[in-house]
Amino acid sequence: MKVLFIGGTGLISEAVSKLAVAQGIELYLFNRGERDEFVPEGAQVIRGDIRDAAGAAEALKGLEFDAVVNWIAFTPEHVQNDIQLFSGKTKQYIFISSASAYQKPQRSYLITEETPLNNPYWEYSRNKIACEELLLEKHRSGSFPVTIVRPSHTYGITAIPAALTSGKHPWSLVERIRKGQPIVIHGDGTSLWTMTHNTDFAKGFTGLLGNPEAIGEAVHITSDESLNWNQIYAAIGGAAGREPKVVHISTDFIAAHTPAGTADGLIGDQAVSSVFDNSKIKRLVPEFSATVPFAEGIKQSVDWFEAHPERCSVDGEWSKMLDTLISRHGVDAKLLSYYV
Incomplete structure (x- = not known):
């Protein structure tokens, strides 16, 4: 399977990149090279900036993928550019949304994928919701094969996860x-x-790559703890x-x-x-289990x-x-x- 990660060396994605390569996936990373120490051996790197639409199109010219994952899309403009760039060039586009998009405060403490999306308090979350709506509209028209993944508070060895903390100096x-x-x-x-460790998230995520049952679906991946x-x-x-x-x-x-x-x-x-029901990811990826x-x-x-x-x-x-x-x-x- 040939997969493109836009980014691929961030806090969540570096664990997924490492596991994808270990599983034998032919992995390409398209990024600016700011965190090369987290590029796993065996991944192929394409230098470029996804925010430069023309430059990205040139750098990726002639390439097609079984799956494309954009780890750094945050606004409808970002995903609209991806729709234009990857339409007809991938069998699956995975958008990284956020569990913060779920209704705040939600009616039930237990969150499922059926929990409404509505966050009046945080612009970041509202932008993620708008991205999801745009992508699902394109999918329903039959023109774009999208899967939506909603991480919650995911961390790894390079993070000290907390609430009121310093993002740049954890x-x-x-x-x-x-x-x-x-x-x-x-x-x-x-x-x-x-709290979800990135290595646990990775186990659920790689099972979605190339998974036909995941097309047109939204799913969160979190720990059960x-x-x-x-x-x-x-x-x-x-x-x-x-x-x-x-x-x-x-x-x-x-x-x-x-x-x-x-x-x-x-x-x-x-x-x-926020407590999550992970039944859906376990149904789509039966081998998924959060163990950290x-x-x-x-x-x-x-x-x-x-x-x-x-x-x-x-x-x-x-x-x-x-x-x-x-x-x-x-x-x-x-x-x-x-x-x-």
């Missing part, structure tokens, strides 16, 4: 925990959440070797006292309990960072923001207790 959270500095958990920390946020941060502390010093702060307060956009993903996704518990996965991440000290950078601005947030929350709590 080690910052471990650094604060080890120094005994307080960290913030939204709400009371008892809402449920699902559900933890509350207190348990998640306790596991991070366990991997870091120190119990976290925790301050619980309401999501609304966090949003009101952090820079614009900081809490968008929190409000639009992580603040709502979060306590084990986060330990692998901490070990990886410690083996790569150059990646243990600390985000001073983020840490300062957290200190300011905690300070303001403390002042407000004192005032409230005074007036009560």
Whole structure:
């Protein structure tokens, strides 16, 4: 099977690329070469930028694939370009959507693929929904063979996954925990959440490649393990070797006292309990099973960072923001207790 990944070296996709090659898939990666250390041996790399439509068409000229996966499509314009580029040149186009597109807050804590798509809180999610609608419309017209995959909070060895954290410097959270500095958990920390290791995601995903039963379908791929946020941060502390010093702060307060956009993903996704029914992916890919518990996965991440000290950078601005947030929350709590 001949497959093209647009991207293929990111947080989620690098694990899928590695497994695809191991399974004997003839894998091509089309990207700009910014994370070449995660290109698996055996994959063929085509240099280019998918945002340059003309350049991408030239770089991929004459090539056809059994499946094309775009790991970095985020807007309807992105997928419209792909429709023009790959129509008639692939038997399957897989769009990477997001489980954050599901209704927020949903009517039931248990999410299935039948859960409505509606997220008024996060533009990222609304754009993913618009992409899905465009692609399914093309599929229904008979002109484009699409499969939609919705990851939830997926991580790997290069990530320290959490809610209110530094995206560019994930080690910052471990650094604060080890120094005994307080960290913030939204709400009371008892809402449920699902963390999925990228190697588990990969096992479900590769089973969809070239799978005729997956054409025209949308499916999420997540772990079956559900933890509350207190348990998640306790596991991070366990991997870091120190119990976290925790301050619980309401999501609304966090949003009101952090820079614009900081809490968008929190409000639009992580603040709502999310537990997934994985019956559909298990039906489409019977061999799929998520086997990496979060306590084990986060330990692998901490070990990886410690083996790569150059990646243990600390985000001073983020840490300062957290200190300011905690300070303001403390002042407000004192005032409230005074007036009560």
